[in-house]
Amino acid sequence: MHIVVCVKQVPDTKIIKINPKTNTLDRRSAPAILNPYDAHAVQAAVKIREETGGMISVLSMGPPQAVAIIKKSIEIGADRGYLISDRAFAGADTLATSYALSKALQKIANEEPIDLVICGKHAIDGDTGQVGPGIARRLDIPPITNVIEVSEVNKAEKTVLIKRKQISGYELIQTQLPCLLTVEKEINSILYSPLPNMLRAARYEPVIWAVSDLGEVDKTQLGLKGSPTIVGKMFTPPKLEGGKKLEGSSDEQVSQLMDILMERKDLLKLKETSTAN
Amino acid sequence: MPEKFDVIVVGAGPAGTSCAYTCAKSGLNVLLIERGEYPGSKNVMGGVLYRKQMEEIIPEFWKEAPLERPVIEQRFWMMDKESVVSFGYKGLEWGMEPYNNFTVLRAHFDQWFARKAVEAGALLINETVVLECLVENGKVIGVRTDRPDGDILADVVVLADGVNSLLSKQLGFHKEFRPDEVALTVMEVVNLPKDKINDRFNLEENQGCTIEIFGDSTKGNLGTAFLYTNKESLNIGVGTTLSSMIKAKLKPYDLLDYLKTHPMIKPYLEGGESAEYLAHLIPEGGYRSVPRVAGNGVLVVGDAAQLVNAIHREGSNMAMSSGKMAAEAVIEAKQANDFSESSLNRYKDALYGSFIMKDLEKYKDAAHVFEKYPQYLRDYVPMMNRAASKFFTVDGTPKRDKQKEIMRNMTSERGKFGMLQDIYRAWKAVK
Amino acid sequence: MMEEYRGVWVFIEENDGAIEGVSLELLGAGRKLAEKLEVPLSGILLGHEVTKLAKEVISYGADKVYVIDNPVLKDYRTESYMKGVIKLAETYKPEIFLYGATPNGKDLASAVATDLSTGLTADTTMLDVDIDKRLLEASRPAFGGNIMATILCKKHRPQMATVRPKVMKALEPDSNRQGSIIEETLNLKEEDMRTKVLKIVKELTKKTNLAEAHVIVCGGKGLGDIHGFQLIHEFADTIGASVGGTRDVVEAGWLPHEFQVGQTGETVTPKIYFAIGISGAIQHVVGMKNSELIIAINKDPGAPIFEVATYGIVGDALEILPKLIQQFKEMKTEKGGEISYA
Numbered sequence A: 001m002h003i004v005v006c007v008k009q010v011p012d013t014k015i016i017k018i019n020p021k022t023n024t025l026d027r028r029s030a031p032a033i034l035n036p037y038d039a040h041a042v043q044a045a046v047k048i049r050e051e052t053g054g055m056i057s058v059l060s061m062g063p064p065q066a067v068a069i070i071k072k073s074i075e076i077g078a079d080r081g082y083l084i085s086d087r088a089f090a091g092a093d094t095l096a097t098s099y100a101l102s103k104a105l106q107k108i109a110n111e112e113p114i115d116l117v118i119c120g121k122h123a124i125d126g127d128t129g130q131v132g133p134g135i136a137r138r139l140d141i142p143p144i145t146n147v148i149e150v151s152e153v154n155k156a157e158k159t160v161l162i163k164r165k166q167i168s169g170y171e172l173i174q175t176q177l178p179c180l181l182t183v184e185k186e187i188n189s190i191l192y193s194p195l196p197n198m199l200r201a202a203r204y205e206p207v208i209w210a211v212s213d214l215g216e217v218d219k220t221q222l223g224l225k226g227s228p229t230i231v232g233k234m235f236t237p238p239k240l241e242g243g244k245k246l247e248g249s250s251d252e253q254v255s256q257l258m259d260i261l262m263e264r265k266d267l268l269k270l271k272e273t274s275t276a277n
Numbered sequence B: 001m002p003e004k005f006d007v008i009v010v011g012a013g014p015a016g017t018s019c020a021y022t023c024a025k026s027g028l029n030v031l032l033i034e035r036g037e038y039p040g041s042k043n044v045m046g047g048v049l050y051r052k053q054m055e056e057i058i059p060e061f062w063k064e065a066p067l068e069r070p071v072i073e074q075r076f077w078m079m080d081k082e083s084v085v086s087f088g089y090k091g092l093e094w095g096m097e098p099y100n101n102f103t104v105l106r107a108h109f110d111q112w113f114a115r116k117a118v119e120a121g122a123l124l125i126n127e128t129v130v131l132e133c134l135v136e137n138g139k140v141i142g143v144r145t146d147r148p149d150g151d152i153l154a155d156v157v158v159l160a161d162g163v164n165s166l167l168s169k170q171l172g173f174h175k176e177f178r179p180d181e182v183a184l185t186v187m188e189v190v191n192l193p194k195d196k197i198n199d200r201f202n203l204e205e206n207q208g209c210t211i212e213i214f215g216d217s218t219k220g221n222l223g224t225a226f227l228y229t230n231k232e233s234l235n236i237g238v239g240t241t242l243s244s245m246i247k248a249k250l251k252p253y254d255l256l257d258y259l260k261t262h263p264m265i266k267p268y269l270e271g272g273e274s275a276e277y278l279a280h281l282i283p284e285g286g287y288r289s290v291p292r293v294a295g296n297g298v299l300v301v302g303d304a305a306q307l308v309n310a311i312h313r314e315g316s317n318m319a320m321s322s323g324k325m326a327a328e329a330v331i332e333a334k335q336a337n338d339f340s341e342s343s344l345n346r347y348k349d350a351l352y353g354s355f356i357m358k359d360l361e362k363y364k365d366a367a368h369v370f371e372k373y374p375q376y377l378r379d380y381v382p383m384m385n386r387a388a389s390k391f392f393t394v395d396g397t398p399k400r401d402k403q404k405e406i407m408r409n410m411t412s413e414r415g416k417f418g419m420l421q422d423i424y425r426a427w428k429a430v431k
Numbered sequence C: 001m002m003e004e005y006r007g008v009w010v011f012i013e014e015n016d017g018a019i020e021g022v023s024l025e026l027l028g029a030g031r032k033l034a035e036k037l038e039v040p041l042s043g044i045l046l047g048h049e050v051t052k053l054a055k056e057v058i059s060y061g062a063d064k065v066y067v068i069d070n071p072v073l074k075d076y077r078t079e080s081y082m083k084g085v086i087k088l089a090e091t092y093k094p095e096i097f098l099y100g101a102t103p104n105g106k107d108l109a110s111a112v113a114t115d116l117s118t119g120l121t122a123d124t125t126m127l128d129v130d131i132d133k134r135l136l137e138a139s140r141p142a143f144g145g146n147i148m149a150t151i152l153c154k155k156h157r158p159q160m161a162t163v164r165p166k167v168m169k170a171l172e173p174d175s176n177r178q179g180s181i182i183e184e185t186l187n188l189k190e191e192d193m194r195t196k197v198l199k200i201v202k203e204l205t206k207k208t209n210l211a212e213a214h215v216i217v218c219g220g221k222g223l224g225d226i227h228g229f230q231l232i233h234e235f236a237d238t239i240g241a242s243v244g245g246t247r248d249v250v251e252a253g254w255l256p257h258e259f260q261v262g263q264t265g266e267t268v269t270p271k272i273y274f275a276i277g278i279s280g281a282i283q284h285v286v287g288m289k290n291s292e293l294i295i296a297i298n299k300d301p302g303a304p305i306f307e308v309a310t311y312g313i314v315g316d317a318l319e320i321l322p323k324l325i326q327q328f329k330e331m332k333t334e335k336g337g338e339i340s341y342a
Ligand SMILES: Cc1cc2nc3c(=O)[nH]c(=O)nc-3n(C[C@H](O)[C@H](O)[C@H](O)COP(=O)(O)OP(=O)(O)OC[C@H]3O[C@@H](n4cnc5c(N)ncnc54)[C@H](O)[C@@H]3O)c2cc1C
Pocket: B010, B011, B012, B013, B014, B015, B016, B033, B034, B035, B036, B039, B040, B042, B043, B044, B045, B046, B047, B048, B049, B050, B128, B129, B130, B131, B160, B161, B162, B163, B185, B186, B187, B237, B280, B281, B282, B301, B302, B303, B304, B307, B308, B313, B314, B315, B316, B317, B319
């Protein structure tokens, strides 16, 4: 089994700050991390490898600093890492991203055929979840999104059994290898990496490719040029007006509120189940 | 079979990183283990980095290290409730090479420094806690981390795990602190636009100022407060020994709040946005509290060895120098292939022969004196403020009469003999 | 070229013979766009034995419904649905194409956008259109919701977007509305499918309860600790409401994740929403601001939650809640009544 996991470096939105004057991201405030969903994707690959054997590669498109998240993936248990990094990739939307990643995947597949691609459900910066299915279309393999469990991988039959999250509940899906999965956080919890992985990661140096390393590439489909969507404007969400403040002591406030609620017969009724007899 | 290194350094603070850097530079196989998310992520320091000792490790570091501002002015404040007596020194030569010292934010500085160690060849792993030293036949042979398959071996383990140093306590080098041996310090990083900082502190681009504040900053208890300028933020903090905190029933957070709203300080912080809040211990025991620093296969450096000069707030420089000295001892031990205590005692000798132990010895009674005789901060600071107020208030009284009155007031408050005694005691402690 | 593309489309998601709420909401939103652009609004309905739903699609605002009814389309699968949708889009060329941001809607839209080589905006919460340029302005929260970004797709058609459930409003259905139903076929065989849906398991978790609750009592960090938070449970019990919490509350372990309201939790639209001890961070507010009546209790008069609240009480929740609970309890015993919600 050769599993490739696509991993993205993202700013930690938990600590992110927006400059209120310019409406731009205050980069200083946001350390770059491995997209949390992608960490789960790598962990899912590790679990599959435990059962089927084989190898896990991770692939990222990003600036040279993204080496850090490839190392992080090695900590979790990946065997190899590839970073595609080039000015020509900059400014890519999901369409251009899936194009570039699919080109890199083809190159990786030439070295070692790929049986399974795993992505995160979405990246917490863009929040789109569109890159995974996009890659699958370009490679013409089935995409299965919102995966919460990989129940069975049958190497011989080249099939997988998957639980996919639905609006309410889940569905059990069987599909063929190779395919592409995008995983939810529920699929696993990230294990505490063993020390030997840490040492391996600290020493590891990923393969870095520029556009010119990817073979035949249509440059008009890359980066800003290859992106049909653009950000028109950024704005802080419109402030709402706010309603009435109830004044007075807490007793007065409570009784005013009770009056208001009792008034709203359209929302709330008091069923007069008579207890008198 | 666990992997084996020449040296394992525990803790990527200034002490550990200096040691790892120096060892790696000379070609040793070094593993640096840090428990934080990255070096400096949780590290706390008022923020003055001394040029001299850092330069001995990385020459001309100021050309690339993430420093905040070179310090060109140092002020000392004797602060009362509504007044302050201040003195200090400002010199433009401190703003030029080779500089005197700098303000830094540890989260940035430690990361950069650790990267230098990695570039020199050290292996760094983060988010890994060393639980204990592995000991075999009385010799430390490695460490056990909190990770699965977490044992790892080395000829020498260097403990640079900071003030609490659980690891040297486990080895019996250390005992638990007495409350008068450590200070609890809390500090905040307050974001403020550059222009505001420059205006308020009377600075220009790339000039920094430090203010050490005594007296009412700790409500008269043994300790100090500080206010330092970074590029676009201020570091404000206050600490007192644990013992005074207990005695005076102080809560560190309350003390910091008190300081931030003090009328002498508030105007500096006005409009700032609190960015980070940190609390940390500082070893203040000085000379008498320095533990055993070398054993079979093990060395102790930096705060873990309690190497802090509390009076001058020097710690990071001692940490770095001790780390470097430990590295040099390890390098020699490696050449001799002898990692016994007697071989590693080279480090102890170097340490005791250096400025570190000499300085610590010089001040060995200071904290003790100030702790025992609280009048220094509690009584004399207000007294000085009253005296200064009297002296500088223009009310038609001849200056000679004023001086007389000031002396009269002072001696009546503390008694002539008591005051002389105090002055002598203080002089002896820091002489 | 781009002029060939006309009309606004909405993908109609069907589950178990019923149309998903978000599709109806999108018909409402799509109607407005279509009227501004003076073009018809169409629903795109795929599935097996779904033609009967076409009338309902029209009653919610569509002028046309394109239907592909095929046994292979019984359960949603990317490969089959994608083929159908792409065929329709290539034949009839819409300028705007909206999907619900549900698991299936997002999956389908992503695949379709790749094959049509067009732009797709994810998780939109505001839709508008520049009439002169016939440009869809799809706005969505970015960077963790602190800010909104308007995404445009200037040179490619159709302009596609997925839209979050419960942020748009469906129209009142009108069974007298007229519209046309266009049936198309798709040459698909089950044998050609690489993917099989073996089983669909419905799990009605508490989560779905929250999304459908009529009254929610939601508590924040302002309750102080897990004991203080008991008052939220008690109040909710007293008035028969569901309990919710902010992310900070969930992270503190006072409530399991499925009770979280907000951007990374549930979007809720109850009749009455109590926000108690909640600051009103944007990520929380996006998940509850469409509630009908919002009552906020917060100590801090400057808390942003008051900007969305219909009624605000500035005060200590720990003091006010027990009184409120008392009042309701008294009312129940006095009147012997039970509270019910319309
Ligand atoms: C508020 C405050 C203000 C100060 N101001 C100044 C000043 O202005 N100038 C100055 O020179 N000094 C100052 N000091 C002192 C200075 O910060 C210390 O002396 C210096 O940081 C000591 O360096 P160190 O490397 O020994 O320890 P530390 O910097 O504490 O580093 C120890 C490292 O070890 C790691 N660690 C600990 N245990 C483990 C473990 N078991 N496993 C793995 N990793 C571990 C920690 O995460 C940490 O990174 C100040 C201290 C404080 C608290």
